[in-house]
Amino acid sequence: MEPITTEIAVLGAGPGGYTAAFYAADKGKKVILVEQNPRLGGVCLNVGCIPSKALLHATDIFREAKDSARRGIDFGSPKVDLEKLRAWKESILDKLGQGIRSLAEHRKVQIIYGRGHFEDSQTLRVETNDGQKFIRYEKAIIAVGSKPTMPHAFDLGNKRVMTSTEALELPDIPENLLVVGGGYIGMEIGTVYAALGSNVVVLEALPSILTGVDADLVRPVARAAQKAFQAIRLNTKVLKMATAGKQIKVTIEIDKQPREEHYDRVLVSVGRSPNLTDLGLENTKAVKDDKGFIQCNDQQQTDDPHIYAIGDANGGALLAHRASKEAKIAVEAMLGESSTFENVIIPAVVYTHPEVAWCGLTETEAKQKGIEIKVARFPWGASGRALTLDRPDGLTKLIIEPETERILGVGIAGAGAGELISEGVLAVEMGATARDLADSVHPHPTLSETLMEAAESFFGTATHTVSRRE
Amino acid sequence: MDVKLPQLAEGVEGGTVVGILVGEGQEIKKDQPFMELETQKAVGSIPAPVSGVVTKIYVKQGAEVMVGQPLIAIDTGAAKAALSPLKSAERAPASVRTDASSSAAQMEPVPSGALNEFRYESKSGIPPPAAPSIRKIARDLDIDLNRVKGSEAGGRITLADLRAYIQRLQQLALERIPAARTLAPSTPPVTASTDQVDFAKWGPIRREKMSPLRRTVSRRMIESWTTVPKINQFGDADITALMALRKKYAATYQKKGAHLTLTAILLSVLGRALKKHPRANASIDGSGLEIVFKDYYHIGVAVDTEGGLIVPIVRDVDKKNLLQLSQELQATVEKTRQRKISVEELQGGTFTISNQGSIGSGHFTPIIYAPQVAILGVGQGQAKPVAIDSKIAVRMMLPLCLAYDHRVLDGADAVRFLKDIIAGLEGFGEAEIKLK
Numbered sequence: 001m002e003p004i005t006t007e008i009a010v011l012g013a014g015p016g017g018y019t020a021a022f023y024a025a026d027k028g029k030k031v032i033l034v035e036q037n038p039r040l041g042g043v044c045l046n047v048g049c050i051p052s053k054a055l056l057h058a059t060d061i062f063r064e065a066k067d068s069a070r071r072g073i074d075f076g077s078p079k080v081d082l083e084k085l086r087a088w089k090e091s092i093l094d095k096l097g098q099g100i101r102s103l104a105e106h107r108k109v110q111i112i113y114g115r116g117h118f119e120d121s122q123t124l125r126v127e128t129n130d131g132q133k134f135i136r137y138e139k140a141i142i143a144v145g146s147k148p149t150m151p152h153a154f155d156l157g158n159k160r161v162m163t164s165t166e167a168l169e170l171p172d173i174p175e176n177l178l179v180v181g182g183g184y185i186g187m188e189i190g191t192v193y194a195a196l197g198s199n200v201v202v203l204e205a206l207p208s209i210l211t212g213v214d215a216d217l218v219r220p221v222a223r224a225a226q227k228a229f230q231a232i233r234l235n236t237k238v239l240k241m242a243t244a245g246k247q248i249k250v251t252i253e254i255d256k257q258p259r260e261e262h263y264d265r266v267l268v269s270v271g272r273s274p275n276l277t278d279l280g281l282e283n284t285k286a287v288k289d290d291k292g293f294i295q296c297n298d299q300q301q302t303d304d305p306h307i308y309a310i311g312d313a314n315g316g317a318l319l320a321h322r323a324s325k326e327a328k329i330a331v332e333a334m335l336g337e338s339s340t341f342e343n344v345i346i347p348a349v350v351y352t353h354p355e356v357a358w359c360g361l362t363e364t365e366a367k368q369k370g371i372e373i374k375v376a377r378f379p380w381g382a383s384g385r386a387l388t389l390d391r392p393d394g395l396t397k398l399i400i401e402p403e404t405e406r407i408l409g410v411g412i413a414g415a416g417a418g419e420l421i422s423e424g425v426l427a428v429e430m431g432a433t434a435r436d437l438a439d440s441v442h443p444h445p446t447l448s449e450t451l452m453e454a455a456e457s458f459f460g461t462a463t464h465t466v467s468r469r470e
Numbered sequence: 471m472d473v474k475l476p477q478l479a480e481g482v483e484g485g486t487v488v489g490i491l492v493g494e495g496q497e498i499k500k501d502q503p504f505m506e507l508e509t510q511k512a513v514g515s516i517p518a519p520v521s522g523v524v525t526k527i528y529v530k531q532g533a534e535v536m537v538g539q540p541l542i543a544i545d546t547g548a549a550k551a552a553l554s555p556l557k558s559a560e561r562a563p564a565s566v567r568t569d570a571s572s573s574a575a576q577m578e579p580v581p582s583g584a585l586n587e588f589r590y591e592s593k594s595g596i597p598p599p600a601a602p603s604i605r606k607i608a609r610d611l612d613i614d615l616n617r618v619k620g621s622e623a624g625g626r627i628t629l630a631d632l633r634a635y636i637q638r639l640q641q642l643a644l645e646r647i648p649a650a651r652t653l654a655p656s657t658p659p660v661t662a663s664t665d666q667v668d669f670a671k672w673g674p675i676r677r678e679k680m681s682p683l684r685r686t687v688s689r690r691m692i693e694s695w696t697t698v699p700k701i702n703q704f705g706d707a708d709i710t711a712l713m714a715l716r717k718k719y720a721a722t723y724q725k726k727g728a729h730l731t732l733t734a735i736l737l738s739v740l741g742r743a744l745k746k747h748p749r750a751n752a753s754i755d756g757s758g759l760e761i762v763f764k765d766y767y768h769i770g771v772a773v774d775t776e777g778g779l780i781v782p783i784v785r786d787v788d789k790k791n792l793l794q795l796s797q798e799l800q801a802t803v804e805k806t807r808q809r810k811i812s813v814e815e816l817q818g819g820t821f822t823i824s825n826q827g828s829i830g831s832g833h834f835t836p837i838i839y840a841p842q843v844a845i846l847g848v849g850q851g852q853a854k855p856v857a858i859d860s861k862i863a864v865r866m867m868l869p870l871c872l873a874y875d876h877r878v879l880d881g882a883d884a885v886r887f888l889k890d891i892i893a894g895l896e897g898f899g900e901a902e903i904k905l906k
Binding site for chain 2: 337338339340343361366369371372373401403404405406408429430431432433435436
């Protein structure tokens with residue numbers, strides 16, 4: 001059978017893959033995009049960022065309505081129509097998936113639906129509904145994404161033990177939900193179910209939820225979660241799970257004592273692993289690193305000169321916007337440009353209640369690496385805007401290089417932190433100093449002022465706090 | 471802090487290190503000389519700008535250095551702690567730390583020519599601050615931003631900083647072309663047409679590095695030769711009477727510790743002649759649109775030294791009597807021969823005398839010392855048969871040549887000026903020689 005020839009083949013149509021395909025097409029390349037899911041958009045759009053944020057927004061109204069009563073506006077008790085909620089969420093995914101498809105059509109990017117498999121360094125076999133198709137390409141970009149890790153011990157073949165993928169389908173509102181893993185996925189989905197009325201218990205093996213995030217940024221989240229959730233158990237492990245009728249019997253270890261508990265559903269959110277099985281990587285020169293992700297350099301090139309890899313398949317921070325940035329770097333590298341991922345600032349946002357967002361150097365990282373820094377903080381309790389929003393549970397902090405006063409990192413916990421962090425990204429990328437930020441007028445009253453005031457507090461002159469002077 | 475070669479004088483771009491007067495780890499006081507430098511036409515010492523401890527000497531004896539280049543590093547912080555020498559030695563390597571004083575030093579603009587000195591250092595190990603767009607340009611051009619000094623707050627590198635860095639690279643690259651090797655980047659190459667001829671093809675050769683002095687002379691000559699439209703005006707002065715007077719008073723001057731020389735007399739004569747012919751004492755403004763007339767009369771006297779030609783200045787010749795001029799000339803020449811003359815003492819001349827009489831020259835055509843507009847070439851006075859009132863007489867005749875810039879002086883001006891010089895010599899009165 002005659003293979004289809006193309007300049008660039010992109011495997012996977014998530015935010016990495018479709019960005020790469022579109023950018024390459026915009027740069028005049030002939031591109032084929034291979035995707036096994038009939039709805040484009042990958043993990044992010046189908047089972048990740050988008051559905052989770054839709055549900056977080058929808059269910060946050062519950063909390064808002066409850067909080068509103070004490071401000072003098074009482075909505076009574078809201079009712080949930082799960083079917084309608086699911087349909088609304090699905091409508092967003094369909095709309096976005098359709099949007100990507102039409103953007104591809106406009107760029108004349110050919111989409112082949114089916115599962116791809118590398119035959120050799122320059123040939124992809126795709127299993128489509130119409131049989132096998134072969135694609136002969138000059139360069140390929142692997143953007144196959146990742147899937148939730150399900151440890152064997154928890155894999156009971158019982159639908160009540162869910163990963164994030166199933167949990168976002170919202171099968172029902174369990175009375176008791178156990179979340180195994182207090183990372184951002186567990187905390188976000190736990191927040192959704194807690195808002196819908198589930199008794200949520202979070203188990204975390206490590207001493208803190210959101211491990212790796214600066215402790216002062218985690219604190220407001222932990223405090224709110226302790227109220228919203230039934231319990232957060234740190235330093236706790238799951239020893240065993242078993243089906244027990246319509247429930248799951250979970251054996252956990254607390255203070256070295258085993259304890260049995262019953263839950264209607266369990267969410268396992270202990271990490272994600274790359275979709276590299278049965279990809280035919282062994283037929284190429286691309287190799288995996290010791291964690292099982294594809295190894296590639298700062299220009300996204302794998303060990304195979306014809307193959308690039310981007311996004312979750314490479315490991316590191318599994319974030320859609322990182323995949324999109326890598327997509328552009330990969331395409332530019334193919335075109336002979338000098339683009340590199342080196343020193344690119346990738347912000348991170350956790351959509352908990354309140355949100356946490358950070359970029360650049362964190363206090364934790366500075367401590368680990370022995371980098372001397374100064375930290376300027378502005379608590380939201382001193383922000384007029386935060387009080388009018390009834391959300392004083394926040395903190396804005398700047399990580400500053402002492403000699404140059406340059407801003408190396410920004411961390412924010414608080415309502416809308418995800419929207420606020422981009423100013424921090426710009427500051428870090430531009431090499432802005434605390435003075436630059438302090439001297440840029442921020443509108444009042446807004447939450448963005450907290451960035452300016454944090455910078456002012458570095459100089460001991462923040463208007464709305466009394467700073468400790470050195 | 472790094473001590474860089476300061477701007478020693480206008481137009482002096484660098485020199486050769488002939489002596490290093492301090493050692494690493496040694497304490498140094500403000501204004502204490504730490505290095506001797508041969509710059510163009512003088513050997514001078516460079517004083518320390520601050521007190522402290524010398525932590526590093528960047529240059530070696532014999533090295534050529536340029537203005538702005540770091541010569542030594544002085545740890546000023548160590549000065550206070552330098553009571554115990556051991557302690558100061560311990561602290562010495564710490565000068566690279568970015569404490570308050572040295573980070574202030576980092577903010578100074580990078581002088582041209584100093585490329586290797588800068589290296590971005592951050593304790594955090596984070597690369598230098600620059601916008602993504604600037605980093606992209608640097609990557610595309612394969613420029614290491616760690617070597618580019620940022621001018622903005624926190625050391626942020628702007629497009630202008632990157633541009634300046636690249637321009638300096640280019641400039642330095644041009645300067646390194648051997649045929650064009652000169653201290654002044656903007657002047658034409660010293661050897662215009664003799665690029666890389668293999669002289670050894672025709673016989674044994676010997677190469678000698680041109681000294682900074684030789685290079686300066688070479689550059690100045692090309693400048694003058696290629697930019698000044700020059701005319702040579704010849705003349706002879708009958709100095710028979712003058713020589714008699716000189717013989718009569720030589721011993722008197724000797725007692726005052728002065729040689730009564732023809733050059734000293736010429737200084738006196740020229741003081742008057744230049745006053746009468748101000749255009750010969752003028753210069754063309756750098757813009758080329760104005761003539762600058764100078765109400766001072768500083769005459770350069772070409773001195774033949776071991777190192778080559780040097781032209782020190784005798785100032786205000788119109789205000790000094792012959793004894794003063796003789797004494798000053800003698801002292802200046804002596805100082806010049808010993809290479810103790812400062813760069814400042816070589817600057818500001820308005821006219822030049824090149825007297826080759828002592829080595830037996832006849833007429834010759836000197837090159838104008840731009841931006842001056844005229845020079846007087848003086849040969850050896852010789853007894854010659856001269857017709858006076860239709861009778862042949864033997865007279866002592868002095869060969870003179872006035873070379874002048876035709877942009878400023880016309881032929882008639884020059885002739886009148888030279889005739890006044892000759893008249894000044896021929897009619898030099900005893901009253902002026904006689905000591906009161």
